[in-house]
Amino acid sequence: MNMRYVSVSLWVAGLLLALLTPVFGSPTMVDITFRTCSLVVLAVSWNLMASAGLISLGHSAFFGLGGYAAILATNSAGTPFWLSLLGSLVAGAILGLGLALITGKMRGIYFAITTLAVSEGLRVIAVMLPDLTGGAKGAYLAPDNFPGAFTVNMAMGIAAVGTCLIAWAISRSRYHFAFRAMRANEGASQMLGIYPLKYRAAITAISGSVASLAGAVEVWHGGYIDPALAFDLHITITSQIAPILGGIYTLSGPVLGAVATTLIGDATRIGLGHIEGASLLVFGLILVGCVLYLPQGIRGGIAQFLDRRSKRSASTPMPADAGQR
Amino acid sequence: MSFEVRPGQFFGIIGANGAGKTTLLNLITGYAPPSSGTIEFEGEPIHGLPPYRIAHRGIGRTFQITQPFAEMSVRDNVMTGALFSRNGARRSLKEARAMSEEPLRLVGLTDQADVPAGALTLGGKKKLELARVLATEPKLILLDEVMGGLTWGEIEDLMSTLRRIHAAGATIVMIEHVVHVIVDLCDHVFVLNFGRELFRGTPQDVITHPEVIEAYLGKPIAAGADA
Numbered sequence: 001m002n003m004r005y006v007s008v009s010l011w012v013a014g015l016l017l018a019l020l021t022p023v024f025g026s027p028t029m030v031d032i033t034f035r036t037c038s039l040v041v042l043a044v045s046w047n048l049m050a051s052a053g054l055i056s057l058g059h060s061a062f063f064g065l066g067g068y069a070a071i072l073a074t075n076s077a078g079t080p081f082w083l084s085l086l087g088s089l090v091a092g093a094i095l096g097l098g099l100a101l102i103t104g105k106m107r108g109i110y111f112a113i114t115t116l117a118v119s120e121g122l123r124v125i126a127v128m129l130p131d132l133t134g135g136a137k138g139a140y141l142a143p144d145n146f147p148g149a150f151t152v153n154m155a156m157g158i159a160a161v162g163t164c165l166i167a168w169a170i171s172r173s174r175y176h177f178a179f180r181a182m183r184a185n186e187g188a189s190q191m192l193g194i195y196p197l198k199y200r201a202a203i204t205a206i207s208g209s210v211a212s213l214a215g216a217v218e219v220w221h222g223g224y225i226d227p228a229l230a231f232d233l234h235i236t237i238t239s240q241i242a243p244i245l246g247g248i249y250t251l252s253g254p255v256l257g258a259v260a261t262t263l264i265g266d267a268t269r270i271g272l273g274h275i276e277g278a279s280l281l282v283f284g285l286i287l288v289g290c291v292l293y294l295p296q297g298i299r300g301g302i303a304q305f306l307d308r309r310s311k312r313s314a315s316t317p318m319p320a321d322a323g324q325r
Numbered sequence: 326m327s328f329e330v331r332p333g334q335f336f337g338i339i340g341a342n343g344a345g346k347t348t349l350l351n352l353i354t355g356y357a358p359p360s361s362g363t364i365e366f367e368g369e370p371i372h373g374l375p376p377y378r379i380a381h382r383g384i385g386r387t388f389q390i391t392q393p394f395a396e397m398s399v400r401d402n403v404m405t406g407a408l409f410s411r412n413g414a415r416r417s418l419k420e421a422r423a424m425s426e427e428p429l430r431l432v433g434l435t436d437q438a439d440v441p442a443g444a445l446t447l448g449g450k451k452k453l454e455l456a457r458v459l460a461t462e463p464k465l466i467l468l469d470e471v472m473g474g475l476t477w478g479e480i481e482d483l484m485s486t487l488r489r490i491h492a493a494g495a496t497i498v499m500i501e502h503v504v505h506v507i508v509d510l511c512d513h514v515f516v517l518n519f520g521r522e523l524f525r526g527t528p529q530d531v532i533t534h535p536e537v538i539e540a541y542l543g544k545p546i547a548a549g550a551d552a
Contacts, residue, residue: 172418173418174408174409174418174421177397177401177404177405177408177409178405178408178409180394180396180397180401181394181397181402181405183396184393184394184395184396184397185392185394187356187376187392188388188392188394189394189405190355190375190376190377190380191354191376191377191379191380191385191386191388191458192380192405192406192409192410192457192461193377193380193381193406193409193410193411193413193461194377194405194409195375195377195378196377249396
């Protein structure tokens with residue numbers, strides 16, 4: 001049982017869960033799957049930027065913008081469900097492009113702080129424009145166009161699968177080389193002919209558009225949006241906890257992390273919800289433990305476990321690049 | 326200061342620490358735009374262009390302090406050179422992979438192709454710098470102390486590699502502290518001292534020139550002055 005085998009079966013299982021749960025699942029399962037898929041989209045999106053050396057501290061900016069784009073398009077112009085999602089994708093891509101252009105050569109903490117500022121800025125704008133956004137009171141989705149809960153749940157499943165496919169396609173393309181080179185050393189990468197801004201703009205646009213999509217589907221799911229909900233710091237934090245917990249810079253890591261984060265969060269909430277603060281405390285402790293004992297995330301932990309087992313049974317050496325995917 | 330490198334030359338630049346050798350390379354490759362003066366390549370001005378555009382013109386460069394992409398494998402490092410250089414946009418990953426074989430073989434890293442670049446020794450990283458540049462198919466190669474940190478055996482190997490690269494038609498400008506490497510390889514030598522030209526000529530002229538010896542070793546001690 002090698003990594004490839006485990007990896008393929010997990011991907012297939014994930015794909016089936018994402019797309020079949022809305023059809024066959026119980027309401028609880030549908031709910032958990034919906035939230036997991038939403039986090040998968042955000043986590044993969046965050047990880048895409050991180051893979052190019054761009055640490056985002058403001059993923060809720062894309063999430064919230066997508067939510068507002070969808071609700072405004074639908075309430076003001078009667079835009080149907082699928083078209084509103086497309087609008088959110090475009091809005092997120094534009095914000096991503098803008099972010100790449102504003103930040104220019106900023107790296108590391110400077111880039112991170114800018115993303116945080118963008119997210120806070122958008123939240124303030126949403127509060128300050130009550131005529132457009134409903135202000136702090138928020139806005140309700142006009143129910144005329146509601147396509148039904150099943151369609152919305154299905155859309156999140158498709159979004160999660162689609163986001164993973166995009167990440168997979170990137171990992172098999174020349175972009176994978178440019179992003180890793182830029183992450184390691186943007187200066188030296190230029191001497192090999194890489195124009196960093198081009199690849200930055202590409203990845204922030206892609207990452208931003210899918211994160212916006214998650215926000216848009218969430219709005220259709222909840223039917224309500226307000227600035228605090230849309231640009232919630234919690235979104236920003238979970239979008240980076242999931243990939244770090246699962247395995248940063250990898251394909252499967254953000255997905256594993258999203259599943260784990262959702263399940264651990266639910267388990268502590270249900271198990272310890274009656275004691276004030278205990279669920280968050282335990283959730284936090286589990287995360288700290290994971291970071292301490294699984295420095296390469298869940299994905300790295302699985303790889304290590306399988307590696308040890310295969311060494312014990314038959315000492316066949318693993319190819320050196322088995323840890324890449 | 327003004328100098329010219331002709332196609333096919335093997336051009337050496339020497340100078341004491343702080344003479345401005347690396348600064349000179351930074352000026353040529355766009356990492357530090359010149360405040361005045363001009364730099365031309367193949368008859369066209371290139372000063373003020375960003376590094377990636379310099380690279381697209383066909384100028385390749387290694388860094389004195391090696392800059393490997395540590396988490397990428399050695400082969401992926403070299404493939405990056407093949408993918409984004411002048412003709413890289415038209416290349417598929419498969420073609421880039423095939424193209425990376427020759428540079429890896431030339432510098433002797435074929436056996437370590439799948440190792441993460443960060444795990445290489447200093448000597449290995451220096452070789453990787455060279456292999457990565459070769460994969461960009463440069464017309465002009467600027468080498469910033471590629472020999473630094475290598476053992477004598479490795480230096481001999483790398484010197485024969487550089488001779489082969491030069492014989493294959495590349496123009497090479499080399500900064501080097503190991504003087505015998507410069508004397509053996511180069512046909513022209515340019516000596517820098519405190520940002521200015523001190524001397525230029527053939528390697529033989531340079532190592533016998535009194536001012537150069539003085540810049541490197543200091544004034545000869547008068548016999549019996551300090552006994």
